[in-house]
Amino acid sequence: MAQTQVRPLVEDELPQEPKGEWKKYFTFNTDHKVIGIQYLVTSFIFFLIGGALATGVRLELATPEVDFVSRELYNQLFTIHATVMIFLWIVPAGTGAFGNYLLPLLLGCNDMAFPRLNAIAFWMIPPGGVLLMSSFFINEGAAASGWTSYPPLSLMNGKSGELIWILSVLVLGTSSILGAINFLTTIIKMRTPGMKFNNMPLFCWAMFAASILILVSTPVLAGALILLSFDLLAGTSVFNPSGGGDPVVYQHMFWFYSHPAVYIMILPVFGTISEILPVHSRKPIFGYLAIAYSSLAISFLGLIVWAHHMFTSGTPAWLRMFFMIATMVIAVPTGIKVFSWLATIWGGKLRLNSAMLFAMGFVSMFVIGGLSGVMVASVPFDIHVHDTYFVVAHLHYVLFGGSVFGLYASIYHWFPKMTGRMINETWGRIHFVLTLVGFNLCFLPMHYLGLMGMPRRVAEYDPQFATINTICSIGSYILAVSTIPFLVNAVVCWRSGEKAPANPWDGLTLEWTLSSPPPEHNFPTPPVLKTGPYDYGVRERRGSKKRPISKLRASDILSN
Amino acid sequence: MLGGIALTLFCLWFSQNNHLLPVPASANAGAIDSLFNVMLTIALGLFVLVQGVLIYAGIRFRKRPGDDTDGPPIRGNIPLEVLWTSIPAVLVLGISLYSFEIYSEMGGLDPMASGGTLVAHNHGGAAIAATIDEDPATRDLQKRGAKDNTLAYGVGASRGGMSNADLDVDVMGLQYAWLFTYPDTGVLSGELHVPLDKTVQLNIKAQDVLHAFWIPQFRLKQDAIPGQQTSLRFKPVVTGRYPIVCAELCGAYHGAMRAEVVVDSPEDYDTWMASMVAAVDPADKLTLAAAAGDFTEANPQTMSDRNFLKPYSEEMGVNAKTLQGMSHLH
Numbered sequence: 001m002a003q004t005q006v007r008p009l010v011e012d013e014l015p016q017e018p019k020g021e022w023k024k025y026f027t028f029n030t031d032h033k034v035i036g037i038q039y040l041v042t043s044f045i046f047f048l049i050g051g052a053l054a055t056g057v058r059l060e061l062a063t064p065e066v067d068f069v070s071r072e073l074y075n076q077l078f079t080i081h082a083t084v085m086i087f088l089w090i091v092p093a094g095t096g097a098f099g100n101y102l103l104p105l106l107l108g109c110n111d112m113a114f115p116r117l118n119a120i121a122f123w124m125i126p127p128g129g130v131l132l133m134s135s136f137f138i139n140e141g142a143a144a145s146g147w148t149s150y151p152p153l154s155l156m157n158g159k160s161g162e163l164i165w166i167l168s169v170l171v172l173g174t175s176s177i178l179g180a181i182n183f184l185t186t187i188i189k190m191r192t193p194g195m196k197f198n199n200m201p202l203f204c205w206a207m208f209a210a211s212i213l214i215l216v217s218t219p220v221l222a223g224a225l226i227l228l229s230f231d232l233l234a235g236t237s238v239f240n241p242s243g244g245g246d247p248v249v250y251q252h253m254f255w256f257y258s259h260p261a262v263y264i265m266i267l268p269v270f271g272t273i274s275e276i277l278p279v280h281s282r283k284p285i286f287g288y289l290a291i292a293y294s295s296l297a298i299s300f301l302g303l304i305v306w307a308h309h310m311f312t313s314g315t316p317a318w319l320r321m322f323f324m325i326a327t328m329v330i331a332v333p334t335g336i337k338v339f340s341w342l343a344t345i346w347g348g349k350l351r352l353n354s355a356m357l358f359a360m361g362f363v364s365m366f367v368i369g370g371l372s373g374v375m376v377a378s379v380p381f382d383i384h385v386h387d388t389y390f391v392v393a394h395l396h397y398v399l400f401g402g403s404v405f406g407l408y409a410s411i412y413h414w415f416p417k418m419t420g421r422m423i424n425e426t427w428g429r430i431h432f433v434l435t436l437v438g439f440n441l442c443f444l445p446m447h448y449l450g451l452m453g454m455p456r457r458v459a460e461y462d463p464q465f466a467t468i469n470t471i472c473s474i475g476s477y478i479l480a481v482s483t484i485p486f487l488v489n490a491v492v493c494w495r496s497g498e499k500a501p502a503n504p505w506d507g508l509t510l511e512w513t514l515s516s517p518p519p520e521h522n523f524p525t526p527p528v529l530k531t532g533p534y535d536y537g538v539r540e541r542r543g544s545k546k547r548p549i550s551k552l553r554a555s556d557i558l559s560n
Numbered sequence: 561m562l563g564g565i566a567l568t569l570f571c572l573w574f575s576q577n578n579h580l581l582p583v584p585a586s587a588n589a590g591a592i593d594s595l596f597n598v599m600l601t602i603a604l605g606l607f608v609l610v611q612g613v614l615i616y617a618g619i620r621f622r623k624r625p626g627d628d629t630d631g632p633p634i635r636g637n638i639p640l641e642v643l644w645t646s647i648p649a650v651l652v653l654g655i656s657l658y659s660f661e662i663y664s665e666m667g668g669l670d671p672m673a674s675g676g677t678l679v680a681h682n683h684g685g686a687a688i689a690a691t692i693d694e695d696p697a698t699r700d701l702q703k704r705g706a707k708d709n710t711l712a713y714g715v716g717a718s719r720g721g722m723s724n725a726d727l728d729v730d731v732m733g734l735q736y737a738w739l740f741t742y743p744d745t746g747v748l749s750g751e752l753h754v755p756l757d758k759t760v761q762l763n764i765k766a767q768d769v770l771h772a773f774w775i776p777q778f779r780l781k782q783d784a785i786p787g788q789q790t791s792l793r794f795k796p797v798v799t800g801r802y803p804i805v806c807a808e809l810c811g812a813y814h815g816a817m818r819a820e821v822v823v824d825s826p827e828d829y830d831t832w833m834a835s836m837v838a839a840v841d842p843a844d845k846l847t848l849a850a851a852a853g854d855f856t857e858a859n860p861q862t863m864s865d866r867n868f869l870k871p872y873s874e875e876m877g878v879n880a881k882t883l884q885g886m887s888h889l890h
């Protein structure tokens with residue numbers, strides 16, 4: 001393998017995009033890069049839809065009375081909002097979009113292990129999403145029992161809406177399982193010769209851990225939902241207490257998936273953050289092995305903590321204690337990651353561009369969610385705040401402050417690679433500031449609301465909470481507005497931005513050795529590595545010919 | 561450095577003097593608040609550390625114009641990594657132990673839980689009884705009663721059998737109201753009255769869907785589950801009126817499903833109870849029996865407060881859903 005030829009790469013070699021290229025994004029294409037972008041654009045559209053639903057929710061909550069929408073519609077709004085955000089935005093964007101786009105490039109292979117399966121997995125998303133949204137237009141309205149869909153309530157609201165919800169989540173879950181099979185196989189089998197597990201980029205580790213979680217837990221959700229549909233349609237009583245069923249069993253099955261699901265949503269983002277921070281700090285990642293193996297630890301622990309969502313439900317005391325301690329322990333591998341990221345940027349040469357700002361914003365916001373996570377893990381305290389706005393605050397700090405900030409960072413970071421164009425940094429920074437301000441204004445006060453006694457999932461509330469809710473709503477309007485500069489920036493720069501060089505950030509991972517956008521079959525021959533993925537600063541140290549980093553070439557990364 | 565110390569002091573001060581929680585009105589609320597304050601102190605400390613590093617790095621380690629070099633190639637530091645693995649581990653272990661303490665103090669660890677055998681069951685039961693009621697006679701009674709108990713869900717004593725509380729109240733959650741029955745007197749009310757400084761045990765059921773019984777001022781919450789009984793136990797220590805909030809999504813009017821708990825002085829409580837007993841009209845019994853289903857079955861003594869239920873009793877017999885407007889009553 002020693003003497004493989006690598007296509008010499010010239011900095012200003014910019015492939016001319018043939019006309020009509022865009023059409024391929026609307027076809028059953030098996031190129032992992034096309035599929036990755038299909039996932040990203042589709043899920044971003046659903047992010048906007050989910051955001052619109054959330055704005056509806058906040059408009060209603062701006063005042064204590066029920067005035068903007070009816071109570072029934074309100075419940076549909078937050079149910080579909082959560083379902084869209086989880087199953088149609090964060091999961092497909094984190095695993096589907098970046099997993100598909102990046103894994104083969106980072107591993108040095110030409111495509112995913114099963115390209116067709118990959119395309120099938122993607123093409124389940126749009127029908128699943130359209131199906132879900134269509135339920136707003138049927139007579140009974142959409143599902144209205146929360147994204148948790150607890151029976152017996154979920155068996156008593158409109159049957160059609162609930163059935164559509166179940167079908168849609170089953171379709172999206174299946175898509176996610178197909179994706180995970182592909183990721184795992186690709187990571188295990190398709191690494192370029194010479195790339196060991198212990199020197200593959202950390203994003204691959206994160207996807208490895210997330211895929212295991214998907215494979216172990218998603219089938220249990222599917223089982224729960226199929227049984228729920230029997231109760232709904234055939235009148236069985238698996239969960240329905242009026243026929244002797246046990247609704248608590250559903251909760252166990254649901255959370256056996258849905259707690260791991262939160263790690264399915266955050267692990268890929270942990271991965272991209274571990275890629276982005278070293279590049280823009282110009283320093284190696286700090287504690288590679290600790291970050292890599294903490295992902296595995298998180299995915300193992302993530303499987304044995306589900307009942308922390310049921311501390312006030314039918315959970316016996318000794319189980320409450322077990323799940324409390326197991327949950328607390330997750331804070332340790334999570335803390336390892338956070339501290340390693342901080343040590344990575346410490347002493348670096350930070351380029352505070354949009355990608356880096358969002359990545360640092362991610363660390364900053366995610367930590368708040370992690371700290372409130374440890375608080376809610378404490379049983380006596382959670383008994384007070386469970387199902388209140390405190391939990392709403394917690395989950396948004398991890399899911400929005402964490403996953404969404406991280407996804408934005410990833411979009412800014414790989415935008416040049418994906419589109420072949422640079423994105424405007426000024427608008428990127430404006431986007432960052434608006435998002436940061438809007439997000440904190442919207443969600444920080446919610447901690448207080450929950451502590452003081454405001455439950456979640458209510459359309460009306462005690463007038464004593466009016467002022468703070470109004471503040472939260474204003475924050476949500478800022479958040480809604482903050483997407484506009486991003487959208488305009490992305491669309492304009494994709495069409496007519498400055499052309500991107502192969503390696504605009506001087507990154508050392510393999511995707512930067514290819515042109516932007518990369519050629520259809522990535523690497524003509526399996527690339528042979530000369531440097532590790534995080535060897536920043538090493539070159540100069542070794543006294544090899546000093547070259548300004550802005551002139552990094554493919555030959556610095558690959559042997560030839 | 562000085563700034564750091566000042567900041568730390570501020571965090572400490574803030575977390576001990578925050579007004580982030582409502583009045584602690586039950587005997588155990590104070591302990592939960594202390595737990596919260598401890599966790600808040602630790603969280604604030606870590607928060608300041610992380611944000612401090614981020615902001616400091618963002619300013620101090622910013623790339624200077626014209627500097628095209630890389631940073632130092634530092635790949636790790638084992639002692640440092642051991643430190644930031646072990647400190648959080650010790651912290652969460654500490655918080656777990658502290659939470660465990662408080663939970664058992666609250667009576668959350670029902671006897672079955674710790675041992676799983678009947679022996680441990682009785683033993684544990686006595687231990688809880690000792691903290692709640694020093695009267696040996698009651699304790700013996702409780703010991704015997706505990707034998708037929710099964711696992712209880714919720715904070716408080718065991719289900720079925722005898723509770724060793726001063727007052728037992730049966731709670732029924734239904735769309736969209738809470739109903740309280742006092743088994744000793746058969747009084748049914750839409751408002752929960754409890755005497756000051758007495759241990760109260762709530763036996764909670766749900767008629768239709770899941771609800772959750774929450775009194776923020778008591779820091780207590782427990783789901784009401786159709787087909788299962790759960791329980792809560794507390795000792796109110798501050799007189800007043802506090803909201804009872806439904807915290808589990810139960811349908812369109814979930815946000816309106818509220819009631820009130822009134823902590824009365826013992827005299828006021830007796831007066832209230834007497835007035836309720838006097839108001840009981842046996843004729844209401846039938847209507848109610850039809851309406852409340854298994855609720856009544858569990859408490860054959862059940863009678864209603866006609867003042868409270870009269871406008872609703874007929875409707876209740878027809879369809880519990882029509883009760884949605886009930887909450888504004890009280």
Ligand code: HEM
Pocket residue numbers: 148262263265266308309327328330331334369370371373374376377378382385386387391394395398399402403
């Ligand atoms: C330090 C790590 C974390 C800990 C200890 C933790 C702990 C908890 C606990 C105990 C709850 C249940 C609270 C309740 O319902 O009363 C909870 C809820 C939740 N957490 Fe976390 N969490 C952590 C990180 C995360 C992450 C990384 C995510 C997602 C990216 C996440 C997403 C959620 C969501 C969505 C809920 C609410 C689910 C619902 O009821 O709808 N958490 N968390």
Ligand SMILES: [Cu+2]
Pocket residue numbers: 258259262305306308309
């Ligand atoms: Cu969880």
Ligand SMILES: [Cu+2]
Pocket residue numbers: 771772806807808809810811813814815817
């Ligand atoms: Cu409710």
